Amino acid sequence: MISTDFAPNEFQDDAMASLITLFSIWKWKRGNELNLVKKRIESYFLGAKSIFFLSGRSALSILLAELKLPQNSEVVVQGFTCEAVVLPIIHNKLKPVYADIEGETYSFDLSDLERKITDNTRVLILQHTFGMVPKYRDRVLQLAIQKKLFVIEDLAHGCNPAFWQTQNLSDNQVLTLSFGRSKALSSVFGGALITSNKSLTHKLEQAEACLPYPSYSMMFKLLCYKPLAVLIKSTYNYLFLGKVIHKIITILGLMTAEISKQEKSGEYDPYLEKKYPNFLAKLLLIQLNKFEITLSQRTNICSQYAFKFQISNFKLPLSRFPLLVKNKTEILYKLANRNIFLGSWYSQPIAPKELRLDRVGYTMGSCPEAERINKEIINLPTLISIQDAQKITQAIS
Numbered sequence: 001m002i003s004t005d006f007a008p009n010e011f012q013d014d015a016m017a018s019l020i021t022l023f024s025i026w027k028w029k030r031g032n033e034l035n036l037v038k039k040r041i042e043s044y045f046l047g048a049k050s051i052f053f054l055s056g057r058s059a060l061s062i063l064l065a066e067l068k069l070p071q072n073s074e075v076v077v078q079g080f081t082c083e084a085v086v087l088p089i090i091h092n093k094l095k096p097v098y099a100d101i102e103g104e105t106y107s108f109d110l111s112d113l114e115r116k117i118t119d120n121t122r123v124l125i126l127q128h129t130f131g132m133v134p135k136y137r138d139r140v141l142q143l144a145i146q147k148k149l150f151v152i153e154d155l156a157h158g159c160n161p162a163f164w165q166t167q168n169l170s171d172n173q174v175l176t177l178s179f180g181r182s183k184a185l186s187s188v189f190g191g192a193l194i195t196s197n198k199s200l201t202h203k204l205e206q207a208e209a210c211l212p213y214p215s216y217s218m219m220f221k222l223l224c225y226k227p228l229a230v231l232i233k234s235t236y237n238y239l240f241l242g243k244v245i246h247k248i249i250t251i252l253g254l255m256t257a258e259i260s261k262q263e264k265s266g267e268y269d270p271y272l273e274k275k276y277p278n279f280l281a282k283l284l285l286i287q288l289n290k291f292e293i294t295l296s297q298r299t300n301i302c303s304q305y306a307f308k309f310q311i312s313n314f315k316l317p318l319s320r321f322p323l324l325v326k327n328k329t330e331i332l333y334k335l336a337n338r339n340i341f342l343g344s345w346y347s348q349p350i351a352p353k354e355l356r357l358d359r360v361g362y363t364m365g366s367c368p369e370a371e372r373i374n375k376e377i378i379n380l381p382t383l384i385s386i387q388d389a390q391k392i393t394q395a396i397s
């Protein structure tokens with residue numbers, strides 16, 4: 001099985017670390033790993049502090065609450081995102097306003113962004129889609145200074161630490177990270193805020209200190225995720241064994257879903273407003289220890305795709321490789337029949353596709369370029385072997 005969405009970052013060493021951790025329950029909540037992870041993450045961002053949470057979406061919600069904006073203030077977000085970004089905005093009684101994207105880095109189209117900013121706008125969420133630095137990043141940051149807007153740079157999909165070694169963060173800028181299972185670094189769930197603003201850091205740390213730890217049953221399920229995912233992936237091609245195991249695990253409720261039913265129905269779900277427990281930091285450390293190798297593997301695979309599909313403008317590495325195709329459904333179906341499951345971020349302006357767009361204030365037609373791309377985009381996995389990448393390129397062409 002090859003998959004862009006299902007456990008793309010989990011391998012035997014990750015599974016083994018989870019299994020070992022299952023037996024050291026006294027280290028699940030507290031321990032030294034969280035400090036080590038904080039130090040490592042902070043070393044990627046010049047002089048900034050990190051505050052960890054159980055998810056990127058809860059981190060964003062807590063940040064928006066701490067900004068103490070007037071009710072109905074507008075937050076401009078791109079119309080090519082997921083509900084994890086939009087529901088925290090609505091939950092904080094703020095108004096999401098959708099700006100269109102450009103088709104090169106799948107981030108803000110500058111002129112549409114300028115049109116969507118009003119006197120009521122307070123925040124811009126600048127998304128680094130698939131881990132790409134947005135084409136107009138510098139201009140967006142300048143615009144934010146001019147209009148006195150707060151900027152949240154959403155690095156949930158991933159980022160290249162080398163880029164951030166050249167950037168200083170302003171006091172009106174926060175970065176959000178995700179360590180969710182389908183992102184560039186996975187601890188199954190997890191997120192962090194990165195800021196250089198001292199008073200905001202203090203407020204966020206206080207907010208974090210008031211959060212509870214996840215329950216033991218939730219922590220147990222999170223620890224089961226990596227071993228079960230590796231088992232499913234490695235047995236998938238044998239007489240559907242992996243498929244059967246996946247079904248049984250789902251029926252037994254042993255895997256916590258990435259998105260809850262409440263979220264899919266368009267309502268913020270506070271179930272992830274929790275502390276980031278030490279055992280997740282331990283799992284993240286395993287991923288960070290091989291981060292350099294992972295980045296170079298992603299770069300190699302992306303270069304292979306870029307060469308094959310003659311795309312030259314991407315700055316690599318990417319957490320998933322976007323490709324626009326005319327026969328999207330046909331390709332996804334054809335490859336799924338060969339146990340190759342490609343991603344589809346994003347199939348509608350605010351994903352997932354089950355989400356009713358009227359629940360998040362999106363009107364069809366307001367981001368035409370994003371809507372066009374929604375119909376054509378597929379995502380290829382980038383943390384796979386060269387042979388598997390060849391299988392994918394051959395199957396698509």
Ligand SMILES: Cc1ncc(COP(=O)(O)O)c(C=O)c1O
Nearest residue numbers: 055056057082084156178180191
């Ligand atoms: C662009 C973007 N930002 C933020 C998030 C939130 O991340 P998390 O899953 O850790 O809540 C996601 C999740 O899919 C995302 O795609």
